[in-house]
Amino acid sequence: MKLKIKAxxxxxxxxxxxxxxxxxxxxxxxxxxxxxxxxxIMVVSASFSSEEAIKRFGFSLYxxxxxxxxxxxxxKEPMVVLRAYGVTIVLxxxxxxxxxxxxxxxxxxxxxKEFEWRNxxxxxxxxxxxxxGGLVPSYIxxxxxxxxxxxxxxxxxxxxFSVYNLLVMKSYIMGLPESLIDAAKIDGCGEFGTMVxxxxxxxxxxxxxxxxxxxxxxxxDWYNAMLYIGKESMHPLQYFLYKQVNNxxxxxxxxxxxxxxxxxxxxxxxxxxxxKMALTVVVTGPIILLYPFxxxxxxxxxxxxxxxx
Amino acid sequence: MKKRVLSMxxxxxxxxxxxxxxxxxxxxxxxxxxxxxxxxxxxxxxxxDISKELTLKMYLLxxxxxxxxxxYTEINKILKEKLNTTVEIEFLSWSEHDTKYSLLxxxxxxxxxxxxxxxxxxxxxxAAMGGFYELSEDFIKTYAPDIWKVVPSAAWTQAxxxxxxxxxxxxxxxxxxxxxxxxxxxxxxxxxxxIASWDxxxxxxxxxxxxxxxxxPLGTQGGGLLYPFLLHKGVDTIGGSPSELFIYNxxxxxxxxITYALDWEGFAEYCKAVKQMFDAGYWSADxxxxxxxxQDGLLNGTAASxxxxxxxxxxxxxxxxxxxxxxxxxxVDIASDISKGVNPYINNGVAINAVSNHKERAMMVLNxxxxxxxxxxxxxxxxxxxxxxxxxxxxxxxxxxxxxxGVDNNxxxxxxxxxxxxxxxxxxxxxxxxxAQELQDTWSKDIKADHIYDGFTFDNSKVSSExxxxxxxxxxxxxxxxxxxxxxxxxxxxxLRTQLDNAGIQNIYDEIQKQAAAFVxxxx
Numbered sequence: 001m002k003l004k005i006k007a008x009x010x011x012x013x014x015x016x017x018x019x020x021x022x023x024x025x026x027x028x029x030x031x032x033x034x035x036x037x038x039x040x041i042m043v044v045s046a047s048f049s050s051e052e053a054i055k056r057f058g059f060s061l062y063x064x065x066x067x068x069x070x071x072x073x074x075x076k077e078p079m080v081v082l083r084a085y086g087v088t089i090v091l092x093x094x095x096x097x098x099x100x101x102x103x104x105x106x107x108x109x110x111x112x113k114e115f116e117w118r119n120x121x122x123x124x125x126x127x128x129x130x131x132x133g134g135l136v137p138s139y140i141x142x143x144x145x146x147x148x149x150x151x152x153x154x155x156x157x158x159x160x161f162s163v164y165n166l167l168v169m170k171s172y173i174m175g176l177p178e179s180l181i182d183a184a185k186i187d188g189c190g191e192f193g194t195m196v197x198x199x200x201x202x203x204x205x206x207x208x209x210x211x212x213x214x215x216x217x218x219x220x221d222w223y224n225a226m227l228y229i230g231k232e233s234m235h236p237l238q239y240f241l242y243k244q245v246n247n248x249x250x251x252x253x254x255x256x257x258x259x260x261x262x263x264x265x266x267x268x269x270x271x272x273x274x275x276k277m278a279l280t281v282v283v284t285g286p287i288i289l290l291y292p293f294x295x296x297x298x299x300x301x302x303x304x305x306x307x308x309x
Numbered sequence: 310m311k312k313r314v315l316s317m318x319x320x321x322x323x324x325x326x327x328x329x330x331x332x333x334x335x336x337x338x339x340x341x342x343x344x345x346x347x348x349x350x351x352x353x354x355x356x357x358d359i360s361k362e363l364t365l366k367m368y369l370l371x372x373x374x375x376x377x378x379x380x381y382t383e384i385n386k387i388l389k390e391k392l393n394t395t396v397e398i399e400f401l402s403w404s405e406h407d408t409k410y411s412l413l414x415x416x417x418x419x420x421x422x423x424x425x426x427x428x429x430x431x432x433x434x435x436a437a438m439g440g441f442y443e444l445s446e447d448f449i450k451t452y453a454p455d456i457w458k459v460v461p462s463a464a465w466t467q468a469x470x471x472x473x474x475x476x477x478x479x480x481x482x483x484x485x486x487x488x489x490x491x492x493x494x495x496x497x498x499x500x501x502x503x504i505a506s507w508d509x510x511x512x513x514x515x516x517x518x519x520x521x522x523x524x525x526p527l528g529t530q531g532g533g534l535l536y537p538f539l540l541h542k543g544v545d546t547i548g549g550s551p552s553e554l555f556i557y558n559x560x561x562x563x564x565x566x567i568t569y570a571l572d573w574e575g576f577a578e579y580c581k582a583v584k585q586m587f588d589a590g591y592w593s594a595d596x597x598x599x600x601x602x603x604q605d606g607l608l609n610g611t612a613a614s615x616x617x618x619x620x621x622x623x624x625x626x627x628x629x630x631x632x633x634x635x636x637x638x639x640x641v642d643i644a645s646d647i648s649k650g651v652n653p654y655i656n657n658g659v660a661i662n663a664v665s666n667h668k669e670r671a672m673m674v675l676n677x678x679x680x681x682x683x684x685x686x687x688x689x690x691x692x693x694x695x696x697x698x699x700x701x702x703x704x705x706x707x708x709x710x711x712x713x714x715g716v717d718n719n720x721x722x723x724x725x726x727x728x729x730x731x732x733x734x735x736x737x738x739x740x741x742x743x744x745a746q747e748l749q750d751t752w753s754k755d756i757k758a759d760h761i762y763d764g765f766t767f768d769n770s771k772v773s774s775e776x777x778x779x780x781x782x783x784x785x786x787x788x789x790x791x792x793x794x795x796x797x798x799x800x801x802x803x804x805l806r807t808q809l810d811n812a813g814i815q816n817i818y819d820e821i822q823k824q825a826a827a828f829v830x831x832x833x
Contacts (some may be wrong), residue, residue: 016438055600140416230399232373243372246404 015212040062047071047277054273070278081240081282088237092218093156099160099214100207106161107169113178129163142228154228155236159217165210172206173199212290219287241283245276327414352393355672357452359393363670366397366420368413369720373400375713376691378728384687390683392673396422400720406431414440417642420662421671424723425476427655428548428766432476435660441475442661444666453477453676456744459726464654467764472829476658477675479725482651484645484752487536490622490629491605491614493637493740503685504641509543511586517613518590528606530594531587531792533616535579541644545760546569547821549767552787553777554814554823559650564758567825571806578708580790580798587793596792604628607638623745632740640744648726648757653764659723679724686731688721690714700734707733765828772820775813782808 041061046054047070048063057064074081110118110125133141148154176199184194200207222239229235235243330525351360354485357746377398379504385395401409408432413420415438422497425432425441435441444734450457456477491504501509514526527533535553545559547567556573558564586592592612599724604625606612610633615625619640626638659678661671677684690697690705691714707716716733717725736743769776786795786805795801 055605136412136415139412143416219455226405227412232400243404244403247372247402 043277043280047274047281049274051274063211067274069145071282072275073275074278074282081237083233084235084237084240087152087155087234088219091152091236092215095156095159095218096211096215099162100166100211102161103165103169103210104200104203104207105195107166107173108199110166111170111173112181125163125166139227149228150234151228152232152234153223155292158224159214159221162214162217165213169203169206169210169214176202215290216287237283241279244279317545318425327589335611339811351704353404354392355454357450357669357673359670360675361393361396363667364397365394365398365422365671365674367422368399368401368403368420369424369723370403370406371720372402374715374719376710377719379716380549380687380691380696380714380719383692384543384684387681387684387687388674388677391677392670394670394674396674406751407684411435411438411440414438414662417664419664419666421665421667422675423660423662424658424720425655425660426657426723428762430657432655433657433661433766433768434469436470436475440663442663442665444474444477444661444672448668448672449474449477452672453454453679456676456678459680459728461654463759466643467647467653467655467759468658469832472833476655476660477724478654479657479681480654480726481725481730482753482756483656483779484619484649484749485652486540486618486642487616487620488536488622488640488642488748489614489616490626490638491641492607493639494635495613496639504643505645507538507643510537510641510643511582512615514586514591515589519648520782521613524611524613525590525592526586527592527596527616528612529593529599529601529793530616531583531592531614532788533603534583534586535692537616537643538575538579538582540647543647544575545650545763547762547825548765550775550821551769551817552783554787554809555767555818556611557760558764560757560762562758563763565825565829567762567818567822569814571802571809577798577802580793580795580802582761583793584795585793592792592821596796597788597794608632619745619748623741626741630739637739637740640748642748642768645751648755649752650757650760650763655764657722657725675724678721679726680729682729685726685729687794688716688719688724689730699731703729703731704734761829761832762825767824769817769820772817775816778812779809779814779817782812 038061042059043063045063046059048066048068049060050065050067050069106125109115110122112118115121120233122162132138148157165174180198180202181194184198189197221236223233224237225239229239237271287298294295351358353359381396381398388394388396411434413423414435419804424430425435427433460478460480464480466476468476468478489504489510495517496502496504496513499513499520504510504513517524517526539553539556543558543560544556546553547555547557553571555571557566558568558570589669603615603617604621607615607625608629615622617625622640626640629636629638648737659675661668661675679685680687686693686705691711693699695708696711696714697707697716700706738746782805784794786801786808787796790801790805
């Protein structure tokens with residue numbers, strides 16, 4: 001009861017420019033959020049609209065001529081979509097766990113002052129972000145030397161370690177008071193115990209952020225699949241979607257070149273707009289549901305480095 | 310400072326370790342993946358030793374159909390028996406082949422056969438980077454004698470790059486010209502038996518505009534008449550040039566001049582004609598920004614005609630007649646007095662990888678694909694009895710399971726062979742079927758002589774900034790003119806000319822002429 005009165009009196013004391021500020025903040029954020037939301041609503045509504053309605057009226061905020069046709073087409077052969085889902089989910093889970101483990105361990109080691117070569121190693125990691133091998137050399141490396149063509153490892157390994165995430169993690173660990181580690185040591189904790197029992201619980205926000213980054217990278221990756229995976233049954237979800245959506249672009253380009261023979265032209269099936277949208281919904285659905293759970297940590301995570309520790 | 314030097318040295322040491330490590334590892338991997346089964350004595354086919362069992366790898370474009378693997382198991386049975394060889398197929402999907410095609414060659418990946426096509430199928434680019442194996446006349450005659458008998462010499466000439474052949478072109482006479490699908494009920498209503506010339510068409514369009522409400526001759530496809538017009542004038546555009554700005558006389562092979570469209574007298578004539586038509590309401594004003602496709606207007610009843618090639622016109626005319634039998638959609642050729650050209654043979658083909666270890670066997674396999682009727686039918690139609698059934702010796706009828714494989718749907722275009730290709734059996738031919746067949750037969754009797762520029766594609770990468778500038782001018786000034794929406798024609802043409810000059814059209818013209826001359830030279 002007392003608390004409530006206090007809060008109320010605080011409200012009254014709020015000056016008028018603070019009110020204006022919060023009004024503006026809500027208003028502007030609300031408008032921006034709306035702008036972000038509208039396209040997605042249009043995608044969802046288009047996926048439920050009939051193809052004729054999309055052609056005639058364009059995209060709209062609510063489905064016109066409601067139909068589930070696009071979704072029945074997507075799931076006509078459920079095994080194809082489900083297998084792609086399976087590949088992506090397994091890759092994302094394993095990749096996130098393994099990646100998080102590797103990156104946290106590395107960051108922790110690099111942040112410890114006892115590690116004499118930490119700056120040299122940090123530089124080595126940083127150095128790799130400045131240069132990349134380029135498309136052809138990395139393709140040759142992956143397919144000819146490492147023999148990873150048509151292997152799930154080709155999807156797993158390239159995303160396992162990100163230097164950017166390492167730097168985020170490292171700067172967060174540097175922000176922790178060193179005396180905590182010393183205290184743990186004095187209390188008789190071993191190196192690994194210190195890491196697991198003292199450091200990791202404090203790292204939760206950073207780990208949630210980095211974990212989400214890694215999970216998103218795995219979830220959204222189609223490029224590696226395009227380069228290294230030829231077998232259709234091994235394609236992850238995003239590449240499955242990419243192929244469907246981009247066929248239409250490739251098709252248009254080829255038809256416009258006017259050189260293609262009629263057999264080739266008729267073999268290129270054009271996915272309809274509503275099918276594309278339905279695929280997008282099917283693919284984005286699960287990862288959107290992940291956001292609310294990690295968002296709490298995510299907000300803490302991205303302020304890393306904003307305040308000097 | 311010292312520290313930094315030390316760390317740099319360390320990095321280089323690590324890099325060296327990584328690279329040498331990979332290098333030594335590769336040596337062990339570079340072994341032949343092919344299984345070797347030597348049978349008693351040596352087996353030969355056409356005098357070539359085939360006692361070694363091989364599996365060849367072939368790349369095709371597109372997406373794998375549902376029954377593809379089943380069909381190729383059958384094909385492999387025949388190939389195994391005849392040539393002691395099997396093939397393993399990988400697909401490059403439509404969305405990825407632009408990136409991956411060249412990557413396959415630059416990374417030196419080992420495979421044997423690959424689909425290729427002039428222009429859109431990476432033929433010229435890959436040949437230029439040395440990716441394809443050169444097919445000499447001796448090589449073809451020795452390992453693919455049947456292909457040598459089938460493929461016309463014009464096709465080999467088209468495939469020449471700097472005097473060398475790098476692909477086996479497909480063999481079929483496919484007409485590339487534009488025709489019109491037209492509402493037959495309206496033809497009858499206004500008393501037209503046939504429409505066989507540009508003037509007939511314009512008169513018919515005029516009657517529709519004045520007599521019919523709610524339907525215009527071309528709907529939203531205002532720009533559609535240009536190609537029929539060019540055809541009727543006997544000129545064609547240079548492949549790869551911006552829009553239709555550079556043309557040549559396709560009917561006279563000895564005429565090697567390339568004309569800037571604005572200097573051609575037909576240009577102003579066309580612009581004036583379409584302006585009159587647009588003013589009279591032959592098509593709607595949203596032609597410039599429509600999202601409709603060519604066939605939409607005809608199918609939904611807002612347009613009385615559509616322009617496209619024969620195959621597409623027939624396809625959509627059939628659809629329209631199915632949905633509205635009273636429309637009696639038919640096909641007309643408004644340039645009936647002009648002989649028609651066929652698509653270049655190099656629009657589809659197969660090439661052999663330069664790093665393949667089994668080029669001879671690859672060529673022998675291709676010979677089978679191209680000329681063995683059993684394999685040809687399998688690759689083109691699927692399994693007999695499952696996907697299709699034979700009607701007489703050269704026709705087929707589709708069975709229900711066909712949708713799992715399709716007809717000519719599995720990138721078998723590279724070895725299309727008109728001599729052994731089956732035709733679809735039509736039980737009760739409609740008037741439309743007969744009309745299409747009649748056009749095809751008439752054209753086949755009078756095929757236009759090959760003009761060297763028919764197979765020439767301009768590579769615009771050297772003048773890409775001019776091409777970009779011209780692109781904006783085209784959207785702003787050229788397209789409205791082509792749809793008759795630019796107001797005063799003479800003024801609009803002058804404005805277009807000035808704008809194109811400023812955008813550097815002369816440089817493009819010079820480059821086209823340079824490349825065309827080099828192209829002519831390379832075919833000698």
